[in-house]
Amino acid sequence: MLRKIVKLGPKVRVLLDVGAQILELDNYEVAREWLKLEESFHIHSAVFFGRDDELLVLKRDGKTESFVSSNLSKQLDQALVYLDEAHTQSEISSQCVIPHRIDPNFATTWCSGTDLKLPVDTRAAVTLGPNLAKDKFVQGCMRMRKLGNGHSLVFLAPPDIYSHIQQEMSTEKSKTESVGVSDVLLWTMQEGFRQIQHGFAIWADQGFQYLKRSQGWDNFRSDGDIGALGSAIQEPESRPLLEMYGVDDGSLKVDHCVLNSPNGKEITRQLIEFNVIVTNSVRVQEEQEREVDHEVEKERNIERLEPAKAMKHQLADQLRTLVRSGRLHLNSSGFKPAFSTFASTSCREDLDDSREGPWVFQSSQFVTNDFSQTIERTGVANMDDYLRPVRWILEFPHNEQPYLVFISLYEANELMSDITRSRFVRLHSYAPRVSRGMSNFEYFGICPVQQPLNTNPKLPLDVNSRIRLNLLAGQLFFEDEQYYRELCKYLSLDYDAQWISGHEGNDGWVSNPDTDGISLPSFKQNPIPFLKAITKMRRKGQGFASTHLGGLLDSRVLGNDDFTSRSKA
Numbered sequence: 001m002l003r004k005i006v007k008l009g010p011k012v013r014v015l016l017d018v019g020a021q022i023l024e025l026d027n028y029e030v031a032r033e034w035l036k037l038e039e040s041f042h043i044h045s046a047v048f049f050g051r052d053d054e055l056l057v058l059k060r061d062g063k064t065e066s067f068v069s070s071n072l073s074k075q076l077d078q079a080l081v082y083l084d085e086a087h088t089q090s091e092i093s094s095q096c097v098i099p100h101r102i103d104p105n106f107a108t109t110w111c112s113g114t115d116l117k118l119p120v121d122t123r124a125a126v127t128l129g130p131n132l133a134k135d136k137f138v139q140g141c142m143r144m145r146k147l148g149n150g151h152s153l154v155f156l157a158p159p160d161i162y163s164h165i166q167q168e169m170s171t172e173k174s175k176t177e178s179v180g181v182s183d184v185l186l187w188t189m190q191e192g193f194r195q196i197q198h199g200f201a202i203w204a205d206q207g208f209q210y211l212k213r214s215q216g217w218d219n220f221r222s223d224g225d226i227g228a229l230g231s232a233i234q235e236p237e238s239r240p241l242l243e244m245y246g247v248d249d250g251s252l253k254v255d256h257c258v259l260n261s262p263n264g265k266e267i268t269r270q271l272i273e274f275n276v277i278v279t280n281s282v283r284v285q286e287e288q289e290r291e292v293d294h295e296v297e298k299e300r301n302i303e304r305l306e307p308a309k310a311m312k313h314q315l316a317d318q319l320r321t322l323v324r325s326g327r328l329h330l331n332s333s334g335f336k337p338a339f340s341t342f343a344s345t346s347c348r349e350d351l352d353d354s355r356e357g358p359w360v361f362q363s364s365q366f367v368t369n370d371f372s373q374t375i376e377r378t379g380v381a382n383m384d385d386y387l388r389p390v391r392w393i394l395e396f397p398h399n400e401q402p403y404l405v406f407i408s409l410y411e412a413n414e415l416m417s418d419i420t421r422s423r424f425v426r427l428h429s430y431a432p433r434v435s436r437g438m439s440n441f442e443y444f445g446i447c448p449v450q451q452p453l454n455t456n457p458k459l460p461l462d463v464n465s466r467i468r469l470n471l472l473a474g475q476l477f478f479e480d481e482q483y484y485r486e487l488c489k490y491l492s493l494d495y496d497a498q499w500i501s502g503h504e505g506n507d508g509w510v511s512n513p514d515t516d517g518i519s520l521p522s523f524k525q526n527p528i529p530f531l532k533a534i535t536k537m538r539r540k541g542q543g544f545a546s547t548h549l550g551g552l553l554d555s556r557v558l559g560n561d562d563f564t565s566r567s568k569a
Contacts, residue, residue, distance in 0.1 A: 001156060002030070005125050006037045008154060012125045013043075013080055014118065018140030019129025020085040021158065026051075030082050031058045038080060045072045046080040047116070049087050077119045088140035120150030128157040128165075133192035134185065155184055200276045207267045209235075211258045305385050308375040313410040319368055323415050326396060326424025328403065338365040338406060338472050341372045346382045347533035350525070365404045365468055370411055384537045390432065390473035395444065396425040402459040404469065423453050432475035432538075434547075440479055442466045464490055471531060474538025476547035481563050484548065491527050493552070528553055 001021065005012050015034070022030055031046035035058060046058045047067060055067035057079070067073050124144050128137075144151040157165065157179075165179050165187040216232020219225065258264045271277075318334030321327055328335070342351060374386045392412040394405040412419075412427065419427045428444040439446055442461070461469070463486045478484045488494070492510045509526045532553050535544060544550040551558055 001127075002034050002037055004156070005034070006039070008125070010121075010123050010152070011040070012123050012154065014122055014124035014144070015080075015082045016088050016124055016126045016140050016143055017083065017085050018088050018137060019127040019132050019157075019161070021127040021129055021156070022084070027082060027084055028056075028058070028064075030084075031080070032062075034080055034082065035060065042078055043080060044075075044078045045070075046082065047072075047076070048082045049084065053087075074117075076117055081116065081118070083143060088143055089136060118144070118151070120146060122150075123152045123154065125154050125156055128155055128161050128184070130161065131191060131195065132188055133195050134188040135192065137184075137188040155181075197274070197276055200271075200274060204267050204271055204276065208254045208258055208264065211261055211264055212255060215257060215261070308386065309378070311370075311373050311375055313408070314370050315411055315414050316368060316370070319405070319407070319411060320415065320418065322396065322405070323394070323418045323422050323425050326422075328396070328398060334368060335366040335405065336369075336372070337363045338367050338404075338468070339363070341367055341387065341472075342530075342534055344372075344377070344383045345387070345534075345537065346384050347530055347537075350530035350533060363468070364398070364401060364465060365406070365472070367406045368408065368411060370408045371406050385540070387537055389538075390430055390469075393428045393430050393444070393469075394419075394425050395428060397456065397459055400459075402461055402465070404465070406472075419449065420451055421453055422451065423456070426451060426454060426458070430469075430473070432470060432473040433477045434475070436477055438477070442470060442475075442479075471534075474535055476535075476544050476549045478548045478563065481558070481560060484552070484558055484563070487552070491531075492523060 005015065015030075025033065027048040027050065031048040035043070035046040044060055048056060048058065050056045056064050057067050057070045057072050058064050059072075072079055122144070126141055141147065141153060144153065147153065162179065165183055168187045168190050169177075169179070169183050213233055216229050219232075220229040254264070259268060316334035318329055318332045321329075339351065342348065371388055374388050375383065377383075388408060390406055392407050392409060394407055395402050396405075397403070407415075416427075419425060426444075427449040429447045429449075430441045430444070431438075433440055433442075444461075463483070466483075467487050467490050478487065494510050509523075509528060531549075535549060535553070545554060548558060548562065551562070
């Protein structure tokens with residue numbers, strides 16, 4: 001709009017935003033942009049109202065000073081003037097500076113304590129906007145005091161307003177004719193009529209509401225029914241969708257006792273006389289004070305993963321040999337202890353002697369290279385964000401106990417035909433229990449892979465094997481309280497100060513435990529920091545403080561109320 005204004009001729013030096021069309025910029029920004037676009041060499045400043053309703057002058061060099069003390073206040077023929085919508089409606093106040101003698105070559109514009117002497121040949125641009133009534137429009141235009149005697153106006157209307165003006169044009173004029181001043185005045189009059197009609201509906205609605213409350217008070221004084229008084233005074237906080245968007249039959253939604261009262265009949269008569277319809281949307285215009293919840297503005301910073309190249313899948317010959325013959329070479333390069341997967345993560349120092357600690361030493365659970373190596377380590381320091389989830393597990397007997405090998409999806413697909421014909425291994429699907437209502441997969445009874453040739457008896461997993469499996473996978477909820485107690489024993493955590501003795505830390509971990517002959521892993525350092533770290537990796541930023549595992553890691557003692565009764569899947 002400012003670019004269009006600077007191209008108009010004769011030159012426009014005053015902008016009156018009567019229609020409130022400038023919303024993106026404040027007054028200072030409008031003056032700055034207008035002055036920047038104005039290339040006329042004799043325009044040196046721009047006049048505008050600041051945030052404190054003080055008239056200011058912005059110079060070409062970017063400096064701002066008070067209009068009253070500026071020497072440019074007497075040189076408005078060299079300045080641009082911008083009045084926003086609020087200041088185009090200002091009335092003459094007692095603080096206005098009215099000169100005793102007016103220079104015949106200048107006209108005076110009074111705005112809330114301001115004396116602007118505009119040259120007689122000044123031309124102003126007036127913006128048009130929605131709901132612009134005649135009184136407001138004329139008052140804004142009369143900021144130019146010598147209209148018809150030197151001052152002139154040009155109107156700026158957006159496309160929708162221009163279309164409305166054309167619709168209101170006299171039927172004697174062709175729609176192709178240009179819009180004139182009389183057409184603009186006619187449109188503002190029609191807008192004023194619509195506002196009066198709408199205000200009439202608000203007046204009638206307020207009258208009906210007053211009569212309803214008045215009758216409710218009279219009834220309360222006569223019968224003392226406090227409930228009826230509350231119904232008469234209170235207004236519904238919300239309305240059903242059918243009432244808001246359904247078909248309106250045009251009837252008044254008012255109590256019959258209110259309509260039949262003398263004042264109610266008078267209001268109805270005037271509504272009919274002036275052809276005014278009261279709709280349910282009238283109350284939207286009322287000023288109401290409501291208690292609202294403050295919205296908290298949050299700005300999220302998304303942390304992207306470091307760029308990495310995926311490792312090419314590989315199927316180890318040792319794994320194929322295990323499936324086909326049942327022979328496991330523990331010292332081969334194709335397998336390694338399950339928890340050694342975390343040796344390439346940021347918690348490697350908490351792994352407690354990765355070669356000899358209880359997490360990996362004498363373990364019956366292993367991972368393949370394809371399971372543990374997901375990306376090429378070039379340029380990536382830690383694999384915290386690239387750990388493969390535990391989904392497919394090979395089970396086979398070894399030394400009369402079940403051994404587990406965690407494999408990748410690629411390996412499961414490649415070996416599926418061999419697995420279904422194998423008499424030595426079983427393939428199980430697994431998922432950690434991360435919600436309270438989730439099924440328990442640790443007994444390998446859900447979605448079994450059919451292997452008709454494997455008739456060997458299934459060896460049950462002992463509780464310590466299930467504990468290691470669930471901790472590795474990141475399981476958050478325990479099966480029952482007995483499992484919780486066994487987990488505390490495995491980690492040397494004192495859950496009731498009765499079963500274990502030794503040096504106990506603040507988090508419940510007991511070093512050098514004495515358990516009366518019970519065989520426990522010998523942790524050289526507290527396992528809690530390590531478990532917290534690997535669980536955070538598995539959860540990928542999601543919180544787990546309210547879960548069973550989260551409570552245990554936060555040194556909270558769990559009771560019967562923390563567990564739900566679940567049968568083994």
